[in-house]
Amino acid sequence: MVILKQPDEIDKVQASSRIVAETLNVLRERIKPGVTTRELDKIAEETAQKRGAKPAFKGYRGYPYSLCASVNEEVVHGMPSNRVLKEGDIIGLDFGVYYQGFYGDAAITLPVGRVSEEAARLMRVTERSLYAAIDQACAGNRLGDISAAVQTTAESAGYSVVRDFVGHGIGRNMHEDPQIPNFGKKGRGIELQTGMVLAIEPMVNAGGYRVKILRDGWTVITEDGSLSAHFEHSVAITDNGPEILSRLN
Numbered sequence: 351m352v353i354l355k356q357p358d359e360i361d362k363v364q365a366s367s368r369i370v371a372e373t374l375n376v377l378r379e380r381i382k383p384g385v386t387t388r389e390l391d392k393i394a395e396e397t398a399q400k401r402g403a404k405p406a407f408k409g410y411r412g413y414p415y416s417l418c419a420s421v422n423e424e425v426v427h428g429m430p431s432n433r434v435l436k437e438g439d440i441i442g443l444d445f446g447v448y449y450q451g452f453y454g455d456a457a458i459t460l461p462v463g464r465v466s467e468e469a470a471r472l473m474r475v476t477e478r479s480l481y482a483a484i485d486q487a488c489a490g491n492r493l494g495d496i497s498a499a500v501q502t503t504a505e506s507a508g509y510s511v512v513r514d515f516v517g518h519g520i521g522r523n524m525h526e527d528p529q530i531p532n533f534g535k536k537g538r539g540i541e542l543q544t545g546m547v548l549a550i551e552p553m554v555n556a557g558g559y560r561v562k563i564l565r566d567g568w569t570v571i572t573e574d575g576s577l578s579a580h581f582e583h584s585v586a587i588t589d590n591g592p593e594i595l596s597r598l599n
């Protein structure tokens with residue numbers, strides 16, 4: 351069941367999402383060779399707490415950290431560790447908070463120092479697939495329009511979209527209906543309505559779409575070891591079209 355939000359509720363998802371966006375911006379400044387993903391986790395936790403928000407991932411289904419930090423062939427749910435970032439890595443940072451009764455959730459993938467043109471292109475295309483999807487988040491469109499926008503953007507660049515993980519509705523719960531696959535057909539699926547709030551999150555692999563989960567029970571990696579990128583925004587569908595709640599400014 352999809353829970354529609356009133357404007358005052360959308361404002362609250364926006365307040366949470368802004369804290370997420372600010373935190374990702376703080377992290378962005380700290381990404382350089384030599385930093386460990388555990389240091390990034392601590393910075394994320396402290397940044398959110400300073401703003402009165404609770405990191406949403408910590409304790410979620412037993413997840414032990416505040417941040418997901420996914421390096422290179424790691425797709426999502428990378429666990430912060432003593433791993434040291436090195437020049438040429440790419441790192442996906444996924445963060446969520448709970449604030450005044452509502453969740454916000456967003457993710458970005460960033461270069462560590464200078465990266466290969468192939469890595470840079472993967473990140474560009476993945477981010478572009480997110481914005482193509484957001485463009486479809488309009489009342490009267492169908493959920494499949496969002497999914498197809500991601501898939502078409504990624505596949506026409508020669509990449510593949512992950513099948514096993516999806517975007518989601520967001521609000522008083524971090525994960526609400528509908529599930530939002532990153533593949534699908536235009537014109538299919540539920541009709542989008544004003545008041546829906548969606549966390550749209552393309553996960554795009556440079557190689558094949560298959561993934562596997564490491565023995566830690568969390569870290570998702572590409573089966574073929576190819577690079578993967580992930581971007582996410584929390585987006586409200588309004589009478590004036592899509593509104594990106596996790597954008598700064």
Ligand code: MF3
Pocket residue numbers: 406407408410411413418427444445446455549551
């Ligand atoms: N941002 C992820 C999502 O959208 C949540 C990470 S899973 C967690 O579903 F367990 F780490 F919280």
Ligand code: CO
Pocket residue numbers: 455456517518549551582
């Ligand atoms: Co999410």
